[in-house]
Amino acid sequence: MPATPTPGPPARPLPAVFLSAGLAATAAQVLLLRELVVDGAGDEAGIGTGLFAWLSGIALGAALTRRLRAEAAARAASRALSALFVVAPAGILAGRLLAFLLAPPAGELPGLGRSLAIALATLGPGGLLVGRAFPALALLAGPAPAVAIRRLYLFESAGSLLGGAAVTALAGFAVAPLPAALALGGGALLLAALVSGSGGLPRRPLAVATVLLALLAAASPRLDRETERLRLAGTAPGLPLRAWVDTPYQHLALAGEGPVHLYASGRYTGSFPDPWANESLAHTLSCLTPRVDRVLALGGVETGVLRHLLRHPVRELVLVEPDVRALAFLRAALPAEDRAALEDPRVRLVLDDPRRFAARPGPPFDLVLFPRADPVTLREARLVTAGSFRAAAARLAPGGVLVVPIRTAPATFAGETAPLAGSVLGALSRALPVVRVSPGPDSFLVAGLSASSATLDPEVLASRWRERAVASESFAPEVLGALFHPDRVAETEAQARRAALATPVSTDDRPVSFLHALTRRQEAAGSAAGRWLARLGALPAPVLAGLAILPALAGLARTLRQRATLPAAASHAVGAGGGSAMGLSLLLLLSYQTADGALYGRLGLLTALFMAGLSLGALATRRLGDEASIPRARRHLVAALALAAALGFGTALCLPRLAAASGAGALAALSLHGVLLLATGAATGALFPLGAAVLSTEGTGRAAARLQTADHAGAAVAALAVPVVLVPALGLGATAALLAALLALASARVAVAR
Missing domain, CATH: 1.20.1250 (Growth Hormone; Chain: A;)
Known part of the structure; x- marks a missing residue:
């Protein structure tokens, strides 16, 4: 009862x-x-x-x-x-x-x-x-x-x-x-x-x-x-907070009195202006493709790299940015040269999701640039999956190149960075038949439809630089020989292939790169959770x-x-x-x-x-x-x-x-x-x-x-x-x-x- x-x-x-x-x-x-x-x-x-x-x-x-x-x-x-x-x-x-x-x-x-x-x-x-x-x-x-x-x-x-x-x-x-x-x-x-x-x-x-x-x-x-x-004082002691904003995508903060340091959702993502580093990166990226007539940048170039990319024979550069508030927030803090680059008539700013833009049919690109692969959040991990790379690969012109910067262990793809790099490399290899890997710690995954276009041969890259006749006081073609020395490239690629074979591919359904990035982060912090x-x-x-x-x-x-x-x-x-x-x-x-x-x-x-x-x-x-x-x-x-x-x-x-x-x-x-x-x-x-x-x-x-x-x-x-x-x-x-x-x-x- x-x-x-x-x-x-x-x-x-x-x-x-x-x-x-x-x-x-x-x-x-x-x-x-x-x-x-x-x-x-x-x-x-x-x-x-x-x-x-x-x-x-x-x-x-x-x-x-x-x-x-x-x-x-x-x-x-x-x-x-x-x-x-x-x-x-x-x-x-x-x-x-x-x-x-x-x-x-x-x-x-x-x-x-x-x-x-x-x-x-x-x-x-x-x-x-x-x-x-x-x-x-x-x-x-x-x-x-x-x-x-x-x-x-x-x-x-x-x-x-x-x-x-x-x-x-x-x-x-x-x-x-x-x-x-x-x-x-x-x-x-x-x-x-x-x-x-x-x-x-x-x-x-x-x-x-x-x-x-x-x-x-x-x-x-x-x-x-x-x-x-x-x-911010806990994250960056001694740096004064200049401004902050909440957007539908993230929390952004700017700190510093000289160079400006950017923190996205509490994590350091970069500093500007940094003319030497940005110019060197821009010229290196441009030399990785036979032509730079049309360039697609899926974010990450507006704080200094963009203006140096435009010194090459670029006819159109499409910059995709989903976060309009973040762009407005950054634009106000950029140096005059970088603000002018955003206003360059060759630059077409698209306020859209990078994956969504890449998935749409449209004219092909000679160079597709991804932001640096550090997928410790799913918002970043979604960009380095097999599905994301396939969509971007479909927008490549014949002879075009897709580039993914990735942070690895110094000079190698071994140790704690191997599973992360292997999962991203495996995903990219599903999208394009040729993938080359440069030595770390600031590595590049360079992918294309043919070995002649996606190459890391320093002589070929240096010849591209000379043909374009870009004047620079801080960059010389000899730098390419140091970055992409054939012996170091061969050793790095062998290690990367072994890591990719031992690691599941990162997909939309199973973003294993997120787990590997999170594990690496926790291990670097000395965390038992890692x-x-x-x-x-x-x-x-x-x-x-x-x-x-x-x-x-x-x-x-x-x-x-x-x-x-x-x-x-x-x-x-x-x-x-x-x-x-x-x-x-x-x-x-x-x-x-x-x-x-x-x-x-x-x-x-x-x-x-x-x-x-x-x-x-x-x-x-x-x-x-x-x-x-x-x-x-x-x-x-x-x-x-x-x-x-x-x-x-x-x-x-x-x-x-x-x-x-x-x-x-x-x-x-x-x-x-x-x-x-x-x-x-x-x-x-x-x-x-x-x-x-x-x-x-x-x-x-x-x-x-x-x-x-x-x-x-x-x-x-x-x-x-x-x-x-x-x-x-x-x-x-x-x-x-x-x-x-x-x-x-x-x-x-x-x-x-x-």
């Missing part, structure tokens, strides 16, 4: 409070994740560690609130919500301070452990508050567990939709993270305060939050400026998949032996649903980054679409989750898990093909991924309310806390494992199939449980 529901306050019209909770939570999560990427010096794994910290906090907060009494629910909810409204601006300021305090010694890279520490300090508290608020709000929603939890889940997800959309809208208007956090926190607070009296929420905590937000807003211009300077990443990356894919699925198989076996009850199976199902939903949504986010490269600015909108799906899934269970019929709820939970598994397998088939959306336009890429995120949210959003119906005998507060803990513990594990380990090792499609298998096993376990 079901237990008598825990008595509590009567159901109240609290949708606005639930909406405000979802709005504040998602806005805080997205803004703090974006800040974490910058605090972690551009480390893409920061998104995984940030979500891990956030979701672990939710699981812990829900576990601590499991025994909350109904009469204390209003007070607990008011306190947790009031703190949640302030947590985003406080977390932004704390993260910048910690980035300074935990900065590695000058010249060293930050490790993954540092990112995790900052994530736990900035995103962990917000997650903890969400975890504490959910059971308390569930008790306020009504005494019937299934109905109360479903109602709260529905409106909180709708609020999350508003929060994600609001973050994207503010980013579109170039609102900086701290003012955006204050505006959204204040909006959510206002929404909750308007109904606090009728909703039974004590107003004193809300009044305290109002005062804190007002004080932060009054001081925000100075706080923003000083904490930006403090964060050693573990290297070991995991060395595991065969079947072994890694087996390790991931083993706990689910063990749980099913335990249930078959009748040692696990239906509540335990339902909790496992919700945990598997949370992990799989997080994993599948991350796969779609990473796929979108590969297709479009604008995840930094679109993260809020895509998160909002996923949350909208959760709302639809919860709404679909409105007449199915009746706590008076646990057997019926079990059947629906089994069916919902099976449906989610089927969608997961369908997503696995779609993911390897979604990268083709990069050639179809930004709207197509956004729409395709948005629809799949909406469907993923809808398929998994039904699991939580149905799990609550199965656990209806435990009472509203205990059931909500138990499911919240299981849901977010599973999601926390997926947040850390999927982007950093499983995707580079297995690929997007295989990882989605693995997550779908976990859902299928959870469905089987619920079906056979006692």
Whole structure:
């Protein structure tokens, strides 16, 4: 017999409070994740560690609130919500301070452990508050567990939709993270305060939050400026901060009083002006191709190289730049000569994604220049995959050359740089039949259709230089003989071929170059995470998949032996649903980054679409989750898990093909991924309310806390494992199939449980 529901306050019209909770939570999560990427010096794994910290906090907060009494629910909810409204601006300021305090010694890279520490300090508290608020709000929603939890889940997800959309809208208007956090926190607070009296929420905590937000807003211009300077001081001690800007793609900062140093999402990317180095590089690149009539530059030449390239007989140079705000920001700081080069009539500036532009048909180019291959973020890794190189190769003229600069170990392709260079070389070799490799540390991968055009023969290169009669006081053809000495080239190419044979090719579906670059970065930082990443990356894919699925198989076996009850199976199902939903949504986010490269600015909108799906899934269970019929709820939970598994397998088939959306336009890429995120949210959003119906005998507060803990513990594990380990090792499609298998096993376990 079901237990008598825990008595509590009567159901109240609290949708606005639930909406405000979802709005504040998602806005805080997205803004703090974006800040974490910058605090972690551009480390893409920061998104995984940030979500891990956030979701672990939710699981812990829900576990601590499991025994909350109904009469204390209003007070607990008011306190947790009031703190949640302030947590985003406080977390932004704390993260910048910690980035300074935990900065590695000058010249060293930050490790993954540092990112995790900052994530736990900035995103962990917000997650903890969400975890504490959910059971308390569930008790306020009504005494019937299934109905109360479903109602709260529905409106909180709708609020999350508003929060994600609001973050994207503010980013579109170039609102900086701290003012955006204050505006959204204040909006959510206002929404909750308007109904606090009728909703039974004590107003004193809300009044305290109002005062804190007002004080932060009054001081925000100075706080923003000083904490930006403090964060830069940890990265580049002694360099004054000149200017900074947030764009849909990245955070940019300029520092220095003489030469200007550029930092993209907290990572040093170059300095200007540097006339000697830029001139030498420009002349070397120009000599690598027989003709320079038409040149395609996919970024990275506007800060000094461009004006020296134009000294060669260039008829047209197409410069592709996706980030219009970044270009405007840089243009204002460039020397007059480089600004004039951008205005040269031979230069055609195209504001588009490099992959999308290359994938379109058009006139061929004699020289295609890629930015330096250092794919420690997926935004960079997407440019050095086999698919990206094939698209660019299709734009080469007969006798044309494609050049990819890459940083390697000094003079060799050995040691820690070998897997990274090998994965990029393998990808380029799939696109073009001839690939030559120059010695390091500043190597070039030079590819073409014939050996006569793609050559590193210093005599041939020097003859090209003389034929063009370019006058230079800092470059001489003898430099080419030192850079491309035949014996050193032969030794380097032999090492590079061995590395390519021993390393999987980097593809859109499986960007292994990202894992190798991340591993190299962590090892250079002396991070234990780097050693573990290297070991995991060395595991065969079947072994890694087996390790991931083993706990689910063990749980099913335990249930078959009748040692696990239906509540335990339902909790496992919700945990598997949370992990799989997080994993599948991350796969779609990473796929979108590969297709479009604008995840930094679109993260809020895509998160909002996923949350909208959760709302639809919860709404679909409105007449199915009746706590008076646990057997019926079990059947629906089994069916919902099976449906989610089927969608997961369908997503696995779609993911390897979604990268083709990069050639179809930004709207197509956004729409395709948005629809799949909406469907993923809808398929998994039904699991939580149905799990609550199965656990209806435990009472509203205990059931909500138990499911919240299981849901977010599973999601926390997926947040850390999927982007950093499983995707580079297995690929997007295989990882989605693995997550779908976990859902299928959870469905089987619920079906056979006692």
